[in-house]
Ligand SMILES: *[C@@H]1O[C@H](CO)[C@@H](O)[C@H](O)[C@H]1NC(C)=O
Ligand SMILES: *[C@@H]1O[C@H](CO)[C@@H](O)[C@H](O)[C@H]1NC(C)=O
Ligand SMILES: *[C@@H]1O[C@H](CO)[C@@H](O)[C@H](O)[C@H]1NC(C)=O
């Protein structure tokens with residue numbers, strides 16, 4: 001585990017956009033989704049960066065705020081990631097849990113498919129499992145977001161009605177590519193997708209960091225289709241990241257951009273790239289200020305790098321970035337007027353990380369006395385997380401906490417003068433950021449589906465062409481309907497409200 005890496009530079013430069021405007025359309029589009037990044041999270045991270053730098057600056061993304069977005073789903077005012085990704089990716093409102101299908105379960109074309117059909121190159125980059133709701137909503141179609149094996153099948157092209165639509169993918173989730181006979185598998189069948197992708201679909205499937213490094217920032221070599229999937233589940237929180245195993249989001253984003261740019265150089269069509277800072281959301285569900293903070297700072301670094309990339313020789317590329325929803329209902333100023341960002345400085349790992357350190361210790365010392373346990377928790381779990389001077393009952397409460405990560409997060413939050421109001425998402429509007437050709441035309445407040453349609457039209461893509469092809473495939477359409485009727489819909493839809501939280505914790509079961 002490493003300590004908090006350097007935070008966003010103190011002096012944040014506004015990078016002026018000097019490319020063509022208005023009448024010109026961008027050749028390439030990037031959608032950068034900071035999952036669960038609400039306006040309070042931005043203030044939270046900015047206040048911390050300013051404390052740390054003894055400054056009053058803005059965060060890098062602050063400079064590119066252009067509007068805000070309404071996020072409600074078709075069946076609830078509080079969206080989940082699946083319905084929201086379907087709104088951005090396909091331009092339709094749907095129910096929580098839906099991936100690329102409407103409320104009557106019919107599949108709708110997404111921007112990755114439309115781009116592929118029109119001859120563009122395409123990429124997906126995420127710090128979550130690449131089979132998780134957000135990348136899935138931009139590339140696949142299932143009744144239920146938890147069908148991650150089916151999503152993996154579609155991602156490689158096997159079981160996707162349009163064949164393979166993704167050229168490069170980077171993220172976590174290798175367990176959904178392994179057959180159930182493999183002890184690391186998350187599948188319920190014998191499909192060895194990792195091998196099948198290579199033998200039948202020409203994928204280069206990689207998981208070791210050295211394979212990523214061989215790409216030389218995307219500037220040379222490599223065969224597409226290409227997958228880099230270093231983790232069985234989600235990639236590590238930025239604050240926990242072991243850089244010998246996993247690159248940062250910034251590194252993955254820039255490598256993929258350089259490669260897509262190279263691939264499309266001699267084509268009359270450019271590329272579409274989806275990038276996700278996924279775990280800002282997971283830390284919100286865990287009420288974990290440390291995980292939340294460092295993934296937000298990494299999102300800011302990656303955004304700054306992408307904007308710099310556009311500004312330097314790639315002004316034909318446009319970028320939009322907006323969260324799918326807020327997460328955790330974060331507030332600063334609890335109790336009245338309290339908010340002490342300095343409390344977050346010592347925290348050297350996520351709450352999830354320290355809970356797993358404790359679990360390992362407990363396994364190694366099953367006969368430890370209660371006193372030894374209490375001392376261990378106070379000094380080896382709480383203190384490196386930033387909780388000092390814990391009372392006796394604060395320490396013993398850890399053992400019986402229904403979610404020990406949330407428990408630790410709440411203890412630290414109380415010391416910092418912040419609080420979380422929900423374990424789920426909220427209905428609060430999110431901020432839309434943008435850079436490049438025509439993005440300034442999005443000043444104002446938008447419905448999330450309008451953002452998807454805007455990107456498609458900027459690339460000259462017609463989503464209906466993909467929709468018609470998908471809906472013409474009777475066996476595919478029938479399969480989604482069968483999944484829908486096999487589940488008891490009301491129960492299923494209620495379960496959706498908790499789905500994000502549950503899927504975060506799927507990562508714990510190894
Ligand atoms: C912080 O900045 C203020 C004003 O710029 C300065 O007076 C002060 O000495 C700085 N404090 C530290 C610890 O650098
Ligand atoms: C329909 O979709 C399935 C994947 O679900 C695919 O295997 C099949 O080839 C498609 N059929 C047609 C006619 O495109
Ligand atoms: C895989 O590559 C071979 C050789 O280049 C090619 O003939 C084949 O069509 C490719 N298969 C797919 C599914 O793209």
Ligand SMILES: *[C@@H]1O[C@H](CO)[C@@H](O)[C@H](O)[C@H]1NC(C)=O
Nearest residue numbers: 230231232234235236237245
């Ligand atoms: C995957 O991430 C988990 C934490 O989320 C970490 O413990 C594990 O070491 C990672 N695995 C690999 C192979 O990087």
Ligand SMILES: *[C@@H]1O[C@H](CO)[C@@H](O)[C@H](O)[C@H]1NC(C)=O
Nearest residue numbers: 362363364365366367368369
């Ligand atoms: C822990 O205690 C149990 C019963 O008291 C004993 O059987 C076991 O060997 C002990 N384990 C270790 C690791 O000392």
Ligand SMILES: *[C@@H]1O[C@H](CO)[C@@H](O)[C@H](O)[C@H]1NC(C)=O
Nearest residue numbers: 393395396397398399400401
């Ligand atoms: C934890 O709960 C168990 C029963 O649910 C109780 O016996 C025990 O005293 C509790 N431990 C602490 C430290 O609160």
Ligand SMILES: *[C@@H]1O[C@H](CO)[C@@H](O)[C@H](O)[C@H]1NC(C)=O
Nearest residue numbers: 334335414418419420421422
């Ligand atoms: C923090 O929020 C929780 C609800 O999530 C509430 O129960 C608690 O009282 C709040 N803490 C303070 C100090 O207001």
Ligand SMILES: *[C@@H]1O[C@H](CO)[C@@H](O)[C@H](O)[C@H]1NC(C)=O
Nearest residue numbers: 461462463464465466467468
């Ligand atoms: C988009 O494609 C659909 C289906 O092919 C077609 O009916 C429609 O006219 C197209 N829209 C535009 C704006 O070209």
Ligand SMILES: CC(=O)N[C@H]1CO[C@H](CO)[C@@H](O)[C@@H]1O
Nearest residue numbers: 346383386387388389390391
């Ligand atoms: C009263 C008390 O124990 N204060 C301690 C709280 O934690 C800090 C940091 O470890 C110590 O420096 C204080 O002495």
Ligand SMILES: [Zn+2]
Nearest residue numbers: 035036081324
């Ligand atoms: Zn989300």
Ligand SMILES: [Zn+2]
Nearest residue numbers: 036281327500
């Ligand atoms: Zn979430």
